Amino acid sequence: AIRMTQSPSSFSASTGDRVTITCRASQGISNYLAWYQQKPGEAPNLLISAASTLQSGVPSRFSGGGSGTDFTLTIGCLQSEDFATYYCQQYYSYPFTFGPGTKVDIK
C-alpha cells in the first residue's frame, strides 16, 4: 500500500496568515491526490482533486500543488472557518490511503 505522510501534524495560526501543509507519498502517484477538510463532528469535505483542481464552491484562498511524491495545500489568507483538520488522500492505486491529518487551530 502507498503510505501518505503529512507535515506538520498540527500547528497554531492566526486569522489572515498564509499557511502551507505538505503531503508526501511513499511512491509516485502522478497527480492522483485529493485534499479534504474535516471539522469536529462533521463529515470530510472535498476541497481539491487532481492535486490542484479546486472543487466548486471552495474559496479561492485554497490552492494545491505538486506531482509525483510531494504535494502542498496552501490557504492564502486563513479565515475563522478554516480552522479544521486537513487530510490528503491518494487515489492512484488500491487500497486508497489517507495521510494522518494536519490540525490547524487558533493561535
Next chain:
Amino acid sequence: EVQVLESGGGLVQPGGSLRLSCAASGFTFNSYAMSWVRQAPGKGLEWVSGIGGNDDSTYYADSVKGRFSVSRDNSKNTLYLQMYNLRAEDTAVYYCAKGDGTNNYYYTMDVWGQGTTVTVSS
C-alpha cells in the same frame, strides 16, 4: 440534492456481524463508484472498501479483507457493507462516500454522508 445516508450501525460483540446500508439520492446511482471510509474515535480517516458503478468491481483495505464485503443494489440506489468477525479495532464512524464520476476505478470522494457508528465491545 445529491445525498447519501448511512444506517445500520450499532453495538456488536467481538466476532459478531453487522450490515451497513447507504441510501443514495439525487444522482444516477449506477453511474458512480462508491466507497466506505471509517474513522476510529479521535483518529484519522481510513478508506475501507470501494465498488465500481457498473461492473461491481470491489476493493478492500488489507485490514478488512476477508471479513468485509461491499455490494450495491442499483435498483434500490443502495450501497451495503457486510461486516463479519468484527473486532474492537473496527469500532469507528463509517462514512459512505460517492465517487466523483471521473473514473470508475480511481476517484476522489465528493459527497459524504454523516456517518453511522459501529461499536464492537462485549
